[in-house]
Amino acid sequence: MNYLLIIILTVFLLIFLFFIKSLSLPSQIKKAEEYFDAGDITKAGEIVKKILDRKKDYVPACYLRAKILMNRGQFLHAISEFNGVLALQNFAKYINELEIHNFLAQLYNDTQNYQKEIEEYRIILTFNPDDLNANYRLGHALYKKKEYKKAKEHLTKVILLDSGKVDCYTPLGISCFNISDYEKAEEYLLTAMKQEGDHSEIEYHLGIIYKMKKDYDSATSMFDNSRKSKKYLTKSLFALGEIFYDREQYDDAISLLEQGLGGLKEKTEESYAYRYLLAECYELENKIKEAVHHWEKIFLDNPGFRSTKMKLESYKDILSNSNLMTLFQSSIEELQPLIVELISNLNFNIISKEKVNANEFQYKAYNIKRINDPPILIYFNRTTREITEGQIIEFDKRMADEKCKNGIYITSSRFSIRAKSSAQSKLIDIYDSEYVNKIVEKIQARKRK
Numbered sequence: 001m002n003y004l005l006i007i008i009l010t011v012f013l014l015i016f017l018f019f020i021k022s023l024s025l026p027s028q029i030k031k032a033e034e035y036f037d038a039g040d041i042t043k044a045g046e047i048v049k050k051i052l053d054r055k056k057d058y059v060p061a062c063y064l065r066a067k068i069l070m071n072r073g074q075f076l077h078a079i080s081e082f083n084g085v086l087a088l089q090n091f092a093k094y095i096n097e098l099e100i101h102n103f104l105a106q107l108y109n110d111t112q113n114y115q116k117e118i119e120e121y122r123i124i125l126t127f128n129p130d131d132l133n134a135n136y137r138l139g140h141a142l143y144k145k146k147e148y149k150k151a152k153e154h155l156t157k158v159i160l161l162d163s164g165k166v167d168c169y170t171p172l173g174i175s176c177f178n179i180s181d182y183e184k185a186e187e188y189l190l191t192a193m194k195q196e197g198d199h200s201e202i203e204y205h206l207g208i209i210y211k212m213k214k215d216y217d218s219a220t221s222m223f224d225n226s227r228k229s230k231k232y233l234t235k236s237l238f239a240l241g242e243i244f245y246d247r248e249q250y251d252d253a254i255s256l257l258e259q260g261l262g263g264l265k266e267k268t269e270e271s272y273a274y275r276y277l278l279a280e281c282y283e284l285e286n287k288i289k290e291a292v293h294h295w296e297k298i299f300l301d302n303p304g305f306r307s308t309k310m311k312l313e314s315y316k317d318i319l320s321n322s323n324l325m326t327l328f329q330s331s332i333e334e335l336q337p338l339i340v341e342l343i344s345n346l347n348f349n350i351i352s353k354e355k356v357n358a359n360e361f362q363y364k365a366y367n368i369k370r371i372n373d374p375p376i377l378i379y380f381n382r383t384t385r386e387i388t389e390g391q392i393i394e395f396d397k398r399m400a401d402e403k404c405k406n407g408i409y410i411t412s413s414r415f416s417i418r419a420k421s422s423a424q425s426k427l428i429d430i431y432d433s434e435y436v437n438k439i440v441e442k443i444q445a446r447k448r449k
Contacts, residue, residue, distance in 0.1 A: 059094040148175040200229030323440040377404040389418040
């Protein structure tokens with residue numbers, strides 16, 4: 001009987017002790033949390049370990065261990081631990097699920113697992129679509145992934161909820177830019193410009209917007225600033241080169257574009273476009289050798305890029321023809337004696353002349369065989385490009401302004417089929433590189449004698 005009583009008392013005692021110990025877990029975890037909040041991670045970890053040694057699936061201890069791992073920079077272990085908490089039964093009884101998803105989103109960002117980070121914030125937004133932090137983080141994460149349309153949606157919501165989130169304006173502006181909402185892009189980027197810091201990215205994108213609007217002065221100002229950044233130097237120089245090209249300031253474009261050659265990443269579409277633009281500027285300045293040099297660089301890597309192959313083939317004749325090259329090695333003023341002879345061989349005497357630009361001259365002349373005929377207008381165009389129908393039409397307008405019924409168009413290049421047809425219908429005689437070459441050859445032969 002006594003033995004039976006002892007056994008019963010022992011069982012009750014064990015149950016009591018177990019009950020007491022179980023009651024002590026909340027107090028122990030509370031103590032661990034106090035150490036954690038105070039920054040004493042070691043003591044907090046020791047308590048958590050003891051708890052989990054006794055009860056391995058105790059949710060508050062598992063959750064605190066995950067936070068300790070996160071605090072120590074053991075991000076992958078922390079991710080595993082937080083996901084483990086979500087898998088435990090009745091975890092929501094102890095922990096707010098939103099907190100876990102926020103921690104996981106942050107950890108995925110720290111480990112650059114942006115897809116997982118996005119998934120976590122999407123889960124958070126199912127609980128609360130207006131969650132400021134989730135929209136903020138998700139917007140930035142989508143921006144990094146270049147999902148600009150979705151990034152715009154979330155970042156727009158952020159600034160509506162809290163306009164003080166000033167670091168949203170740059171990614172929001174660039175997101176709008178990339179989905180072609182240029183009006184909003186300009187608005188947000190100008191707001192971002194008011195904040196302190198490096199504005200090169202903002203200035204570059206604003207420069208592109210102003211360039212598209214043909215506001216070249218504002219665009220140039222932006223690109224001049226953005227090219228101070230190494231990251232945007234080449235891009236900014238290319239954009240400035242395009243502006244000078246549109247303004248027909250080819251020499252200025254060349255000067256700028258030459259500065260960026262050293263920073264080109266070869267064998268890329270960007271480098272081909274850069275060299276092609278530079279070559280075109282050299283071409284328009286009639287510096288054929290320089291233009292061909294850059295077209296050849298492109299051709300070696302990408303023979304099919306734009307009209308590079310055609311350009312090189314068309315300039316082989318000029319480069320191998322010393323007579324034609326003579327035209328491109330002197331200024332237009334130095335070529336006047338040669339041009340006078342070209343015109344005199346057509347039986348015309350010049351009575352007046354006018355410089356149009358560095359490569360074009362306009363002359364009034366009369367026919368020495370038909371002195372009573374009214375003067376005609378003669379146009380000389382030193383170029384390597386094919387003369388277009390538009391240029392013939394423009395010359396016809398000049399003839400009308402000068403009250404000339406007939407005209408002659410002379411070029412060092414060739415005429416397009418439509419240009420030839422247009423000239424024929426407008427009483428304009430045309431002479432191309434074949435005629436120029438023949439006359440220069442006669443002059444050179446005479447000089448040799």
